[in-house]
Amino acid sequence: MPDPNGFLRYNRRLPARRPVPVRITDWREVYPPAGEELIREQATRCMDCGIPFCHDGCPLGNRIPDWNDWVRTGNWDAAVESLHATNNFPEFTGRLCPAPCEAACVLGIGGGDPVTIKQVEVEIADAAVARGGLRPRPVPAPTGRSVAVVGSGPAGLAAAQQLARAGHAVTVYERDDSLGGLLRYGIPDFKLEKQHIDRRLAQLAAEGVRFRTGVDVGVDVTAEQLRAEHDAVLLACGALQGRDTPETPGRQLRGVHQAMTHLVAANRAVAGAVAGRPAPAVLADGTPIDAAGKHVVIIGGGDTAADCLGVAHRQGAAGVHQLDLYPEPPHARDAARDPWPTWPWVLRSYPAHEEGGERVFAVAVQEFVDDGAGQVKGVRIAEVTVEKRDGRRIVTALPGSERELPADLVLLAIGFEGTEEQPLLTQFGVARNARGAVDARADWQTAADGVFVAGDMHRGASLIVWAIAEGRAAAAAIHAYLGGVGTLAAPVTSSAQPLAAR
Numbered sequence: 001m002p003d004p005n006g007f008l009r010y011n012r013r014l015p016a017r018r019p020v021p022v023r024i025t026d027w028r029e030v031y032p033p034a035g036e037e038l039i040r041e042q043a044t045r046c047m048d049c050g051i052p053f054c055h056d057g058c059p060l061g062n063r064i065p066d067w068n069d070w071v072r073t074g075n076w077d078a079a080v081e082s083l084h085a086t087n088n089f090p091e092f093t094g095r096l097c098p099a100p101c102e103a104a105c106v107l108g109i110g111g112g113d114p115v116t117i118k119q120v121e122v123e124i125a126d127a128a129v130a131r132g133g134l135r136p137r138p139v140p141a142p143t144g145r146s147v148a149v150v151g152s153g154p155a156g157l158a159a160a161q162q163l164a165r166a167g168h169a170v171t172v173y174e175r176d177d178s179l180g181g182l183l184r185y186g187i188p189d190f191k192l193e194k195q196h197i198d199r200r201l202a203q204l205a206a207e208g209v210r211f212r213t214g215v216d217v218g219v220d221v222t223a224e225q226l227r228a229e230h231d232a233v234l235l236a237c238g239a240l241q242g243r244d245t246p247e248t249p250g251r252q253l254r255g256v257h258q259a260m261t262h263l264v265a266a267n268r269a270v271a272g273a274v275a276g277r278p279a280p281a282v283l284a285d286g287t288p289i290d291a292a293g294k295h296v297v298i299i300g301g302g303d304t305a306a307d308c309l310g311v312a313h314r315q316g317a318a319g320v321h322q323l324d325l326y327p328e329p330p331h332a333r334d335a336a337r338d339p340w341p342t343w344p345w346v347l348r349s350y351p352a353h354e355e356g357g358e359r360v361f362a363v364a365v366q367e368f369v370d371d372g373a374g375q376v377k378g379v380r381i382a383e384v385t386v387e388k389r390d391g392r393r394i395v396t397a398l399p400g401s402e403r404e405l406p407a408d409l410v411l412l413a414i415g416f417e418g419t420e421e422q423p424l425l426t427q428f429g430v431a432r433n434a435r436g437a438v439d440a441r442a443d444w445q446t447a448a449d450g451v452f453v454a455g456d457m458h459r460g461a462s463l464i465v466w467a468i469a470e471g472r473a474a475a476a477a478i479h480a481y482l483g484g485v486g487t488l489a490a491p492v493t494s495s496a497q498p499l500a501a502r
Ligand SMILES: Cc1cc2nc3c(=O)[nH]c(=O)nc-3n(C[C@H](O)[C@H](O)[C@H](O)COP(=O)(O)OP(=O)(O)OC[C@H]3O[C@@H](n4cnc5c(N)ncnc54)[C@H](O)[C@@H]3O)c2cc1C
Pocket: 096, 097, 098, 150, 151, 152, 153, 154, 155, 156, 173, 174, 175, 176, 180, 181, 182, 183, 186, 187, 191, 215, 216, 217, 218, 236, 237, 238, 239, 240, 263, 303, 304, 307, 422, 424, 454, 455, 456, 457, 461, 462, 463, 464, 465, 467
C-alpha cells in the first residue's frame, strides 16, 4: 500500500546537474545518479491514485505506480522486474524520454509538481546493471521460424528482443558500422553515453539475436534475398530524410549544413576518442566540420537543435544563436488549449540551454550571406508572424525588421520529412505516403504480405518511447503471423496517437 501522504511531505526534487563549466569540457552525461535516499523519497510522492493516468500518458503502458512503490520500500529486484515487463530499454527512456507520463500525473493537475517518474525509471534501470548486469533471459526451444529486422534503432532492437524471446531466429541488418540507430551517432554522449547501448546489445546477442552491420538492405542484399532467407521482415529504417530549405538564397554556401551532418561527425569523433582513436570531426569526404571558434546559427527549436547547441558548446563555439520560427511558448500549461492530462505546448528548455547561446523566437531566415568566396559569413533574419490558412502555413515577414547575425557555421534542424527514398522501398513493394512514412495495416503489415513496419519509419520522426512501443507491437503481430504459441505484449495499435484533447 503506497504512502497516501508522501506528496504532502516531500517536494519534487531532481539531482543537481553537473556544473556547466565542468561538463562543457567533456562529453559525459549531464545528470549524475540521484542516489538511493533522494529517489526513494521521490518515489514516495506517488500516491497510487485509483486511475493512474500516467499509464495512458506512457505509450508503453509502464506500470509506474507499481515500481514507484517497489522503490519506496527498497525492493529493487521487484522494481527491475516490473519495469522490464513493459519496457525493453528503460535505460534509454529513463535518460531521454520527454516523459508524457509526467504531464499526465495526477499531482500535476492545477499546476502542481508531478512525480519524477522518468528519474525513478532511470534509477531502476541502472540498479538492474549494478545488481548483476543485464542478464540474458532464458529463451524457449527454437520455433524454426526466422525474421529479418532492417534497422537497429530502438524500434528494431525492441522487436528483435521480443521475437528472440519467443523462440524465433532473428537477424538485425544495419547499414551503419555500429548498432543503435539514432541513439548511436545522432544523440550525443552528454545525453546518452554509449555503454548503455553496448550493454543491451550484449544481452540481445546472448539471447540469440544475430547482428549484421555494414549491410545496406536494397543495395548490399536485395529484398528478394531477404525474403527467401526469412519467414517475415520488419522494416524499422527510421525517418532520416532531413527537411531542407533549398529556396533560401545562399543555401549552397560552404558552412551551411544539415544538423545531422554535424551531429554524426561530432558523435563519431567522440566514439573514436572513447575507443582511444582521437580524430577530428569530419564529413564523409574528410572535410573538417567543427564549431571551435565559430559563430554558429542553429535553425530549429526541437531535440535536434538542442543537441547541436550542446555539441557547439563542447567544441568551443565563439557564440551560438538558436532561431525559432514560432513565438516563445508559455512557461506553464494553458489549460484551455491543452487540458491535463494531455501533452502541453510550453517552452522546453534542455540542459544545453543553460550552457550558453541565445534563443531568438518568431524569426525566419531571409538569406545566408556570402563572404564573397563561397563561404557563409552571416544569416539575414526577419521577425515574422505564422498563421495556418486552409491547412497551409503562411509566414509573413514584418517590414523593416531585418537584421544580420554573424555565422561561420549554420545548422539546419528544421525537422524530418519521413523515411528516406531508397531502393529497399521499391524492392519490397512499399511506398511512402504523403507524410513520407510507410503505412501499416491493423496487423502492422505493409502493402507487402509478410513485410511489417514499425518506429519512425511508420510514425514519422517521433520519440524513443514510441519506437520501443511500436517495435513490441509489431513483434506481437509477427509472432501471430508466424503461428507462434500464445501472444506477445502489444502496447499500442498501428493507429495509436498520443493523448490529445482534440
Ligand atoms: C538529434 C536527435 C535527437 C533526438 N533526441 C531524442 C530524445 O532526447 N528523446 C527521444 O525520445 N527521442 C529523441 N529523438 C528521436 C528518436 O531518436 C527516434 O524517434 C528513434 O531513434 C526512432 O527509432 P527507430 O528505431 O524508428 O529509427 P532510428 O533510430 O532512426 O534507426 C533506424 C536505423 O535504420 C537503419 N537503416 C535505414 N535504412 C537501412 C537499410 N536500407 N538497411 C539497413 N539499415 C537501414 C539506419 O541506419 C538506422 O540505424 C532524437 C532524434 C534526433 C535526430
